[in-house]
Amino acid sequence: MLNVLKGYEKVPATWQLLAKLYRLRTLNPSQYQAIVTFLESQERLRYHLRLVFPAFFEEDEPENLADFLQTEEGLGIFKEAVAIAALLLLMDTDFSPYQTNGHDFMEHSLAVAVWSEQLAKMCEAPAVDGFMVGLYYRIGIVPISRILSRINTGNFLDEDSTFQDQSQWERNQVGKDFTSVGHDLLELWQLPDAISNPIRGQFRPALCGQHKATAIRLNVARILSRSFFSPSFTAPLSDVPPQSLNSLGITVPNIIMHMQDALDHFHRLRGPVLELVEKRAKVSSAA
Numbered sequence: 001m002l003n004v005l006k007g008y009e010k011v012p013a014t015w016q017l018l019a020k021l022y023r024l025r026t027l028n029p030s031q032y033q034a035i036v037t038f039l040e041s042q043e044r045l046r047y048h049l050r051l052v053f054p055a056f057f058e059e060d061e062p063e064n065l066a067d068f069l070q071t072e073e074g075l076g077i078f079k080e081a082v083a084i085a086a087l088l089l090l091m092d093t094d095f096s097p098y099q100t101n102g103h104d105f106m107e108h109s110l111a112v113a114v115w116s117e118q119l120a121k122m123c124e125a126p127a128v129d130g131f132m133v134g135l136y137y138r139i140g141i142v143p144i145s146r147i148l149s150r151i152n153t154g155n156f157l158d159e160d161s162t163f164q165d166q167s168q169w170e171r172n173q174v175g176k177d178f179t180s181v182g183h184d185l186l187e188l189w190q191l192p193d194a195i196s197n198p199i200r201g202q203f204r205p206a207l208c209g210q211h212k213a214t215a216i217r218l219n220v221a222r223i224l225s226r227s228f229f230s231p232s233f234t235a236p237l238s239d240v241p242p243q244s245l246n247s248l249g250i251t252v253p254n255i256i257m258h259m260q261d262a263l264d265h266f267h268r269l270r271g272p273v274l275e276l277v278e279k280r281a282k283v284s285s286a287a
Contacts, residue, residue, distance in 0.1 A: 002147060002174045004143050004144060004147050004174050004175075004176060004181050005143055005181070005185060008188060012189075013038075013042060014082065014086045015191075016190075017082060018079070018082050018191070019189065021075070021078070021079050022079065022128070022132075022192060023192075025072055025075070026070050026072055026075055028070065032066050032069055032070060044089060048089060049085050051273075051275060052081045052084050052269070052272055053077070076127060079132075080132075083136075084135065084273060087135060088273070091105070091142065102277050103274060103277050105141070106273060106274065107274060108138075109135050109138060110135070111225035111226075112134040112137060112218070112222055113130075113132075113133075113135035114134070114225075115220075115221035115225050115227075116131060116133055116134030116135075116221035117130040117131035117265075118221075118265075119217040119220060119248070119250065120214075120217060122248075122254060123213065123250065125213065125217075129195060129214065130214070132191070132195050133217075133218050134218060136199060137198075137202060137222070138178055138182065139199070140177070140179060140181030140182030140183070141178045143181055143185060147174060148174070151173075163203070164203065166178065167203070179199060179201075179203065180200055182196075182200070183199050186199065194211060194214065197215075198214040198215040198218050202218050202219060202222075213248060216244050220244050220245070220250075223239050224237070224240070227259060227262075228266050233263075234259070237252055237255065240252075240255075
């Protein structure tokens with residue numbers, strides 16, 4: 001079995017920040033100042049966050065920003081911004097996809113994150129957990145892409161391939177699939193089990209123990225994410241297994257009622273995030 005995570009042993013600074021932020025419910029003034037000081041030394045992270053969370057970097061910083069980040073809601077929004085920036089920075093250095101391009105990868109990850117978060121709110125579960133699980137559910141593709149580019153196996157998927165097809169092919173090539181690698185990477189980088197376990201068990205929620213409901217929501221979110229790209233906004237609902245909704249205590253009318261909120265949130269994030277991805281692609285092609 002290949003060591004897919006060789007070279008990932010050192011936790012990047014952004015992921016260290018994310019792991020610390022995750023464990024906080026609110027920020028006190030000294031913690032807020034520590035974050036400001038940390039960001040002063042992280043030029044690339046500041047660049048990414050400036051577009052995703054612009055209020056943090058306005059020259060005329062709102063007087064209530066520190067107070068806002070010292071609330072659970074404000075800190076939750078900032079956690080999501082750092083989570084997005086962390087993934088973008090990882091893609092900057094290690095993304096050589098065998099299956100998709102960076103634009104599609106990030107757009108789809110955001111779509112799943114938004115729906116996973118929305119479903120978590122509907123179930124009165126932690127919204128930030130839902131967002132991170134959705135955002136990172138395919139993060140294992142990044143280190144797998146890196147190693148596949150070295151062993152030069154070539155592409156394998158066609159348009160009709162499923163995630164299960166992808167999973168089997170990856171196990172044949174490197175010994176693990178993107179779900180296991182994603183779990184192992186997040187665990188290595190000290191993200192909690194509430195995030196990593198549902199990613200590993202996304203196709204087998206029954207194996208996730210106390211995180212089973214999160215894994216089920218992730219599966220539903222993957223299906224609902226297609227609503228952002230479908231001519232019929234509600235068409236993907238017919239593909240959601242009724243037993244999944246029943247186990248979550250969610251109804252189809254309830255989902256429809258929240259669809260516009262999810263769409264609005266997706267588009268608020270999509271523009272600035274994909275702008276960063278496209279700038280990266282232009283720099284890479286120029287090099």
